[in-house]
Amino acid sequence: MSAEPSLSQPIRSQPTQSQPTRVTIALATCNGAAHLQEQLDSYLAQNHEAWDLWISDDGSSDGTLELLRAFQIAESPRREVRIVQGPQRGHAANFLSLLCHPEFPAGPVALSDQDDVWLPGKLRLALSALKDAGPVALWGAQSYHTDVALRVIGRSRQPRRAPCFCNALTQNVISGHSATLSAGALDLVRRAGVPSGIPHHDWWLYQLVSGAGGAVVVDPALLIYYRQHRSNAVGAHQGLAPKLRRARMVLGRTYARWLGANLAALDRVSGLLTPENRALVAELRAAGPHPGPARLLTFRRLGLHRQTRLTTASLYLAAALGRV
Structure with missing residues (x-):
């Protein structure tokens, strides 16, 4: 499919007091x-x-x-x-x-x-x-x-x-x-x-x-x-069952790949980050997924966390086991 040309190209002027933001x-x-x-x-x-x-x-x-x-x-x-x-x-x-x-x-x-x-x-x-x-x-x-x-x-x-x-x-x-x-x-x-x-x-x-x-x-x-239907790219995540699935997901390999891909992408655009966050990304990249208490302590020292105690605990366990 080729790009469809616009049938109308209105001028996008800067909003004034009488013009709403476009x-x-x-x-x-x-x-x-x-x-x-x-x-x-x-x-x-x-x-x-x-x-x-x-x-x-x-x-x-x-x-x-x-x-x-x-x-x-x-x-x-x-x-x-x-x-x-x-x-x-x-x-x-x-x-x-x-x-x-x-x-x-x-x-x-x-x-x-x-x-x-x-x-x-x-x-x-x-x-x-x-x-x-x-x-x-x-x-x-x-x-x-x-x-x-x-x-x-x-x-x-x-x-x-x-x-x-x-x-x-x-x-x-x-x-x-x-x-x-x-x-x-x-x-x-x-x-x-x-x-x-x-x-x-x-x-x-x-x-x-x-x-x-x-x-x-x-x-x-x-x-x-x-x-909500079968074709959702990502569905809703409410309720106890989804929370437990997320906790298990953190221990799985897919989640580790997601974190790694995001961290690599952030490293490639690190010049756009604040100095503090740029250093955080660099430290995480340098540490690597090595299991043990040192990895867990790194996550805690840097303040990495998820939104609930259960999923944060799963994250720290995954770090200790070398899953992330």
Whole structure:
């Protein structure tokens, strides 16, 4: 599929007192036709109307592109709707390559999954929070977990501990389907480029922004219907059973590979990190996965932790056993 040209290229002027901040919605799609229209309709229902939409499609073979092109035509000339070809290297690469597209607009950006539904106040609340958070900031909110028919079956919960780089190194607390970046955070992401091998784009955003000394805001507001189905790239993680699975996961090899890939990616862009966090990454890289009390003490001395006592204990056990 070739990149679809925009049917309208509105001028993105700087906001004034009479102009609302213009935000770009970044949508990653891949065979999402079953639920995509409901998400597109939820953009139109936002009470913040100054938005444009960029889509990276990762080779859809269902009706996704037809829905997107119909939406593009319907919304021209009110806003820019741009469709580009994704790299077809997985969910993380699809999102990050879109943010790093050479023509992607400057300014704040709200990430979107293809199968959720946003509540009407999502964009307005995100932009208001980012305005108060500082020039480099990452914002995320809570979501209702629903079944395929959007019947509520649960909800997300705020992390127990404040976001920070020492937590970001071990887990993610910013859900990608709610993440919104300030203009400065988008610039940071673009300077870092598209790292190879990282497991999750939202986890990378949390690491990069916190590592660079930016603000990470986790909002308690419930603003999204997060649809749960078999095709989710990553599903919800609430309840005792998922917590136990996460504790076991920390002792497994996959988690160790994730940590290693993230740490290598951070090392390659260490010039973007604060001096303190740059030194932390260098020390972790130099220590290597050697089992025993020394590895455990290194993790504790550097302040690495997860959000609960159980999963932090699992992390320290994994360190002592040489699993991470």
